[in-house]
Amino acid sequence: MTTSESVEDYLKAIYQLQEEQAGEPVSTTSLAARLGVASASVTGMLKRLASADPCLVVYRPYAGVTLSPEGTRAALEIIRHHRLIESYLNQVLGYSWDEVHAEADRLEHHISEAMEERLAEALGHPLVDPHGDPIPDREGNLLMPETVPLAEWPVDRAAIVQRITGQEPEVLRYLAVLGLVPGTVVVVRGQAPFGGPVTAAVEGREAVALSRELAGKILLVPAGAPEREDSHGA
């Protein structure tokens, strides 16, 4: 199996969907949607991945797909590349945090192990990227703190933004304007009923109202937990 760019994209997507679904097998359709590809193409690729040597996925027709240990290793390698590149672009080359994803998505497939190592070194072996996503180490271990979405955080208890899920630049730019970036202290003021907006106050600012959907993408840890510092501006 030539572990091509396409193969790497599939493995990464399967890993991430599996993660979002607590380890459940990933459906053909959700993979197709994630990759922007017809589902027939996904079926074809899954068959190839499953019959590769070494086998990269466990694929049961009509029942979804999961990564094999080999596939997981390969996926984490790509994710490490991606997140190191994001961190480097943000911290050294002055990209804002909404710009890094697209560039990293292309470069992740093309850097050598030597470059991976130099980037990690230049950054002091960071544990998270600019969005708070954990960066696997070379063995594939990653630190995944217990987090709670802002949408479900108890009222009036201080929290620190740990991580933002999703990479849409517009959303990220808006959150940066509000100061809702990893490391910030926030307090939830209240949740309107029937799926209404959540009100939250960022340290030293007016409270703002967030849609439930957006509030679900902001993952929090209790204030007092390990601090983080990053640059998310332009």
Place this chain on the structure above:
Amino acid sequence: MTTSESVEDYLKAIYQLQEEQAGEPVSTTSLAARLGVASASVTGMLKRLASADPCLVVYRPYAGVTLSPEGTRAALEIIRHHRLIESYLNQVLGYSWDEVHAEADRLEHHISEAMEERLAEALGHPLVDPHGDPIPDREGNLLMPETVPLAEWPVDRAAIVQRITGQEPEVLRYLAVLGLVPGTVVVVRGQAPFGGPVTAAVEGREAVALSRELAGKILLVPAGAPEREDSHGA
């Protein structure tokens, strides 16, 4: 025409062969050799490039190929990427000058215009890369000083190494050991007859003997010409 990675490689190779041959049309065979591909594949690709819209090359069967203005523009764009990446890896990420080529060869196809600009900025818009190769600006202009190969330089007249052609890491490592890197002052001591070795002295070192072939890859300008400084070590 989807200007794919492959197409970019062809255009770059045509540009470089044309340059080495003083603008002569490039033969199918030399292209095939340069790209490590069968000549039948080259013929096929040239036909595609010639009938693309806009046309990228001027191709006359059995008579070779040259770049169209559009093709030249595209080739210089890739070469700019390549040389900026090489410079950045060498000067910022601590690569030695023999390591940069392979990495740049992959990355050149995948960086955005935004990244190109940030690299150029971080480096202070350099005019040459670690091998002394000129870096085109965004409009495709490049500064190409008049150079003479060390093999043909007059005896006992001081010169400055301007540029090293060829990217074989072993050769580059050897030249770095000798101190034969861009910016160094050298004096040619003598040329043995019948294509024998050339003897040259690097400032403050013992004279060394170089094969004609190697001495042909070291391009010189008269001492007193514009200085250059770079880091070529590990």
Place this chain on the structure above:
DNA sequence: ATTAAGACTTAGTTTGTCCTAATTATTTCG
């Protein structure tokens, strides 16, 4: 228990890039 809707797969094509083998064009030299 049946059936319609939706999810999934199969089959057949397309595009891009490469290959080998066979053929044709050009050049060189006895």
Place this chain on the structure above:
DNA sequence: CGAAATAATTAGGACAAACTAAGTCTTAAT
């Protein structure tokens, strides 16, 4: 000049990765 050597092209195919269209499986509602 014509034959041998060299260079280039055509022909025919392979493979990866995508697509569309058509058919099959699953599920869940009646």
